Amino acid sequence: MKADAIVVGAGIIGALAAYELRKRGLNVLLLDAGKEGAATLASAGMLAPYPEGLSGEVLEAALLGLESYPGLLAELRGLDLEVEAGFSGTQVVALSHGEQEAWGAGEPLSYPVRGARGARTFPGGYVHPGRLREALLRALAAMDTPLVLAEVERVEPGRVHGRGEEGAFSLEAPRILLAVGAWGGRFGLRVRPLKGEALVLVGPPEAQPPQPLFAGEGYLLPREGGVYVGATGREGWAPGVDLFGLRWLADYAHERFPLLEGARLREALWGLRPAGELFVGEVQEGIYAAVGHGRNGVLLAPWTAKRILELMGVEP
Numbered sequence: 001m002k003a004d005a006i007v008v009g010a011g012i013i014g015a016l017a018a019y020e021l022r023k024r025g026l027n028v029l030l031l032d033a034g035k036e037g038a039a040t041l042a043s044a045g046m047l048a049p050y051p052e053g054l055s056g057e058v059l060e061a062a063l064l065g066l067e068s069y070p071g072l073l074a075e076l077r078g079l080d081l082e083v084e085a086g087f088s089g090t091q092v093v094a095l096s097h098g099e100q101e102a103w104g105a106g107e108p109l110s111y112p113v114r115g116a117r118g119a120r121t122f123p124g125g126y127v128h129p130g131r132l133r134e135a136l137l138r139a140l141a142a143m144d145t146p147l148v149l150a151e152v153e154r155v156e157p158g159r160v161h162g163r164g165e166e167g168a169f170s171l172e173a174p175r176i177l178l179a180v181g182a183w184g185g186r187f188g189l190r191v192r193p194l195k196g197e198a199l200v201l202v203g204p205p206e207a208q209p210p211q212p213l214f215a216g217e218g219y220l221l222p223r224e225g226g227v228y229v230g231a232t233g234r235e236g237w238a239p240g241v242d243l244f245g246l247r248w249l250a251d252y253a254h255e256r257f258p259l260l261e262g263a264r265l266r267e268a269l270w271g272l273r274p275a276g277e278l279f280v281g282e283v284q285e286g287i288y289a290a291v292g293h294g295r296n297g298v299l300l301a302p303w304t305a306k307r308i309l310e311l312m313g314v315e316p
């Protein structure tokens, strides 16, 4: 098969772009190197344009993302692919009178927080990024587009060179998308790794927050019957969750949230956010890149996929 498009990287950005391209009838080849530390697999999946302080074009892109998710999830549900998600807003908890005065709104807390001075709910929600990626990969496989495990080493207009399970390869396609997250430097893209660590805790049913909640330096959200607690932000490639990260997250959960006092650890997660400037564009003839989504790649993925279709000249 000659591919109409090769997508390099199957994090949320590459997987959603590949899905949208395939749905429009293009023959897509989706390649992923299975890098340890892929951001999507550790991600919280908050869809929170306002608490993240986004503005201008990025805010517009984020709002489009937030708006698109219910439709995308319904479409996947129609294929029998259920993804955990919620859209009842994100609550920001003020920990100082100053913060509370700045907002002017005093709302009841949706979840007990020590030291809370007030709260305000913004439009938003969450989606489980790992499950969403898995659902997209299944939908792609059902459209004869299985994920291929391969490391791409070099690209040039019309051609991708790499190494897969059967050795070195060189493949042709008129459109190539680089959606390689924090690993973009290899292709000359300006992006750097910003490690995020997070915990998933389990406790009694009431320990699960009803919606995502920002309080101070961290946040909580529901995760498969437990609670996702995030997240650190640490420059560099150092792999894993280290003691500093563990301690920060455990102290945060323990000190701020009385309902988490007896909670147990289910999982410690880490991933490399692709940090730097958001870039979605053409870098050479027929070679496109989508990197630099930082803390908001899940939120920005629907807009990114739409933009990629436009850039590639594919009918929406």
Ligand SMILES: Cc1cc2nc3c(=O)[nH]c(=O)nc-3n(C[C@H](O)[C@H](O)[C@H](O)COP(=O)(O)OP(=O)(O)OC[C@H]3O[C@@H](n4cnc5c(N)ncnc54)[C@H](O)[C@@H]3O)c2cc1C
Binding pocket: 008, 009, 010, 011, 012, 013, 014, 031, 032, 033, 034, 035, 036, 037, 038, 039, 040, 041, 042, 043, 044, 045, 046, 047, 129, 150, 151, 152, 153, 179, 180, 181, 182, 183, 186, 195, 196, 197, 198, 230, 231, 232, 270, 271, 272, 273, 274, 290, 291, 292, 293, 294, 295, 296, 297, 298, 299, 300
């Ligand atoms: C702890 C944490 C919490 C987060 N919380 C949120 C949140 O609440 N809301 C939100 O919107 N975002 C959040 N983010 C950010 C979001 O997860 C990322 O912006 C997003 O996942 C980036 O997706 P991506 O597809 O660009 O990168 P990735 O998910 O890192 O995927 C890149 C893929 O490219 C592959 N790859 C790399 N190099 C090659 C190569 N040479 N050849 C082939 N394949 C290659 C890798 O194997 C990988 O699978 C969070 C991130 C972290 C780490």
